[in-house]
Amino acid sequence: MKESPLISVCIPAYKHIDFLKRLLDSLTRQTFRDFEVVITDDSPDDSVKNLVTQFAHLLTIRYFRNPVALGTPENWNEGIRRxxxxxxxxxxxxxxxxxxxxxQRFADAIQRNPGATFFFCAFRNNWLQSGRMEEVHINSFRYKQLLKQPAVLFSSNVVGPPSVILHPNDKQFFYDNKVKWVVDIDFYIRYFKTARPVHIPEILINVGMGEHQVTQDCFRKREVEVPENFHLLNKLPVGVLKNILVYDAWWRLMRNLEITREEEIRTAGYNGPIHPVLVSMIGWQKKIPRGLLGNGLFSKLSMVVHYLLHRNQLRP
Incomplete structure (x- = not known):
């Protein structure tokens, strides 16, 4: 194997040896062999280390036990650093x-797209408890919108989880360790400022879905979603809200978290500036009966009306 392989498969590990074995088994079956496996281990015991030794003769593995658990997403960054x-x-x-x-399909995409620096593929969600599966493909409308304005990822993460992406090892881009809920879309939006994402329409990754995931602990929690979304928005020009998909994402965020007063944003842990349009959005929603606001069609129409009345206040 060459000193510098084409691909580093970086695996941030934490105790889940049954899951990890499934992943390592899938790596041993790859027809493409110009890769290394980098495992950064946050586990408090030797379970991952012991499993890795069983694959040492099958894969080129470099294993690193973190002296102190780094957590999400810093353990991801450690793999990139290594x-x-x-x-x-x-x-x-x-x-x-x-x-x-x-x-091999990722390697083929690199060769077919010289100069490209970000790839993402279709994937399959697998619910571990129920066995339900769902194939996830980006449609042409969303792909075009993503290319025009990466901030539409506020509306829907059409790229997918980090497991579906591939990017150069330039040691320039790392995941923001200040966030967990929006950590992937924050990374993508920053990356797309300098890179045009290339989609591979084939399903190349299986994504395990379950209660063990960090995102499940964060879902619909004000103290997580509010400060993290504002943290990400503050990295961008406020003009991104002029994109109706981004505007709709913030409308749904305030609605789903049942934010009715500016003070509730403060008590959720965010103390920075709030754009007057978002303050108005909260006040507008407060006037709508919760039953009506929960109706998808009525909510969407209300959002559009509010957007049309306030979009001129959102300067690029």
Missing amino acids: AVGQWIKLIHDDDWLAGENSL
């Missing part, structure tokens, strides 16, 4: 490669 391959393929330990040619 990688020596030309490209980074981060894969969470509860996800796995969908087929034996998955890494």
Whole structure:
């Protein structure tokens, strides 16, 4: 194997050895072999280390036990820091490669798109408890909107989790350790300022869905979602709210968290500036009966009316 492999498969691990074994098994089956495996381990015991030794003769693995648990997403960053391959393929330990040619397809995409620095693929969600599966593909409308304004990821993360992406190992981009809920879309929006994302329409990754995930602990929690979304918005020009998909995302955020007063944003943990349009949005929603606001069609129409009345206040 070359000193610098084409791809570094970075796996941030934490105790889930059954999941990790499934991922490592999928790596042993790859037809493409120009890759290394970098495992950064946050576990409090030797369970991951012991499993890795069973694969040492099957894969080129470099294992690192973190002296102190780094958590999400800093353990992801540690894998990137340790990688020596030309490209980074981060894969969470509860996800796995969908087929034996998955890494080959990523390598093919690199060759077909010289100059491209960000790839993402279609994927399959797998609910671990129920066994339900869902194939996830980005539609052409969303892809075009993503290329025009990456901040539409506020509306829907159409890229997917970090396990589906591939980017160069330039040691320039790391995940923001101040956030957990919006950590992936924050990374993508920052990356797309300098890179045009290339989509691979084939399902190459299986994504494990379950209660063990960090995102499940964050869902619909004001103290998580409010400060993190404002943290991300403050990195961007306020003009991104003029995109109706972004505007709608903030409308739904305030509605779903049942924010009715500016003070509730403060008590949720955010103390920075709030744009007057967002303050108005909260006041507008407060006047609508909760039953009506929960009706999808009525809520959407109300959002559009509010947007049309206030969009001129959102300067690029």
